[in-house]
Amino acid sequence: MLALTLIFHACITEEISENTPKGNFQALWEIIDTKYCFLDYKQDEYGLDWKQVYQTYSNRLTDDMGNKALFQVLSEMLKELRDGHVNLVAYHETSQYREWYDNYPTNFVDTIQRIYLGKDYVTAAGIKYSILEDNIGYIYYGSFSSGIGESNLDEILNELSICDGLIIDVRNNGGGLLSLSDRLASRFTNEKVLTGYMSYKTGPGHNDFSQPEPIYVEPATNRVRWQKAVAVLTNRRSYSSTNDFVGKMKQMPKSIIVGDKTGGGSGLPFSSELPNGWSVRFSASPMYDPDMNHLEFGINPDIKIDMTLEDMQKGKDTIIEAAREILKAKKE
Numbered sequence: 001m002l003a004l005t006l007i008f009h010a011c012i013t014e015e016i017s018e019n020t021p022k023g024n025f026q027a028l029w030e031i032i033d034t035k036y037c038f039l040d041y042k043q044d045e046y047g048l049d050w051k052q053v054y055q056t057y058s059n060r061l062t063d064d065m066g067n068k069a070l071f072q073v074l075s076e077m078l079k080e081l082r083d084g085h086v087n088l089v090a091y092h093e094t095s096q097y098r099e100w101y102d103n104y105p106t107n108f109v110d111t112i113q114r115i116y117l118g119k120d121y122v123t124a125a126g127i128k129y130s131i132l133e134d135n136i137g138y139i140y141y142g143s144f145s146s147g148i149g150e151s152n153l154d155e156i157l158n159e160l161s162i163c164d165g166l167i168i169d170v171r172n173n174g175g176g177l178l179s180l181s182d183r184l185a186s187r188f189t190n191e192k193v194l195t196g197y198m199s200y201k202t203g204p205g206h207n208d209f210s211q212p213e214p215i216y217v218e219p220a221t222n223r224v225r226w227q228k229a230v231a232v233l234t235n236r237r238s239y240s241s242t243n244d245f246v247g248k249m250k251q252m253p254k255s256i257i258v259g260d261k262t263g264g265g266s267g268l269p270f271s272s273e274l275p276n277g278w279s280v281r282f283s284a285s286p287m288y289d290p291d292m293n294h295l296e297f298g299i300n301p302d303i304k305i306d307m308t309l310e311d312m313q314k315g316k317d318t319i320i321e322a323a324r325e326i327l328k329a330k331k332e
Contacts, residue, residue, distance in 0.1 A: 020275075021061045021062065021063065025057070025058060025070075025073070025077075028077070029057075033050060035284050037209070037267065037283065037285065038081075038294075038296060053077060053080050057077040067090070067276075071088070074095075075088050078095060081097070082097060083100075083282065084096060084099075084263060084264070085239070085240070085264065085267075085283055086280070086281070087280070089279045089281065090278045091277075100236065100263060100298075104261075106236075107171065107306055108237070108307075109307070112316065112317050113317060117138065117140060118130050122159070125146060126141060126148050127140070127156060128141075129159075131162075132324065135162070136164060136165050136166070137160035137165070137166040137167065138169065138320075139160075139166065139167065139168045139169065142172065144242060144245070145175070145176030145177065148180055150220070150223055153184070163228070164328065165229045165328070165331060166226060166231070167231050167320065168184075170238050170245065171233055171234060172238070173238055175243070175265065176241050176242075177241060181248065182248070185217050186217055186225075187224065187225050188225065188226050188230060188252045189217060189225070190219050190227075194290050195217050195248045195289075196214075196248075196287055196295065197212035197213060197287070197292065198215055198267075198287045199288075201285065217248050217251075226254075229255075229256070229326075229327050230252070230254060230255050231255075231256050232245075232255060232257050233319050234257060234259040234261070235262075236260055239265040240266075243262045243295060243299060244287070246299050250289070250302070256303065257303070258301055258305060258323045260304065261304075263298060264295070264297045264299075265296065267285045269281055269282070269284070270284030283296055305319050
């Protein structure tokens, strides 16, 4: 059995750089086999057998298949990973596994959310904010790709300092820069906080990782820091660096996460190219919370709440309303 395994492994890891259906298929399979960092985790979770995946999908290859047919085979193979943060990028299409949010409530309606912002909301860089009628501050940050400076945060938090509590809404925030996640989180602690760990791939084996390195958030120095309760609102479309931000905020002393589980995707991204010029992107550095739980596949809220149809018909956001009640209770 061992000999057969070795022969099989030698066969599928033989270097092939030809721009043929087989060459591109084999290059992609091997990139995932040697670089993707969750193969053993997926095997434990739902029985993923990556070698069997090779056999199954290689049987669908033909020498004369066109690019669209090849893309279909390769993207379906990647969907076996059940990872919404793995993408095959071609000139004509980008693949994505969407079940990680399609199978869940949206928990965000922008037309209702805009009611809470009101007509007189303020915009500072990528952040929109206002004060709700019960004196709760409300911030909506729609993308960590929208830069936000230290002076912007000083201004925002100064203006909202009169409020009894603060809501930070990062629902439908698909991520962006990890540096901005850290910059925002640093405004919610007065001391150095351990927020998790990260490992790095050190070799081609599925378990070839470095020792986990601690990740800390340091308090912003000589800047305005929030001293009251804060509620962070999440849904399944809160992912990538937003997932990282939620993971950090979950460890902050006066923070509570409200809404739905996040979409995951905290690891550092990795990209590689196939012989035909297509590229594949995925997370290659696993991140963990302080208890060494994976963050890649989403973070559970402290208080799980879904938007209700009854509230939506009334123009109300169930999650925002719940956060307001939570913050008012903390003030009392």
